[in-house]
Amino acid sequence: MDKDRIDGIGHQLKGAVKEGLGIVLGDAKLRAEGIAERASGKVQNAVGSAKDVVRDAAASVRGGADGLDH
Secondary structure, three states: OOHHHHHHHHHHHHHHHHHHHHHHHOOHHHHHHHHHHHHHHHHHHHHHHHHHHHHHHHHHHHHHHHOOOO
8 A cells, every 4th residue: 555545544534523623613714624635635545546556557567577488
């Protein structure tokens, strides 16, 4: 799992907490910060997922090339 995925999940969680507190406390600014942080975390998680896919594909290509006879 890529570091960006882990960090992204953390930002999503932190954003959800901020958003929830903003709702409970009636603090529109805190709620907006939470929404923004959650969105940022989703993007970072997606970037990490893409890196995982590329890394796995590259490993698969390298692994397949090792078995070729020359």
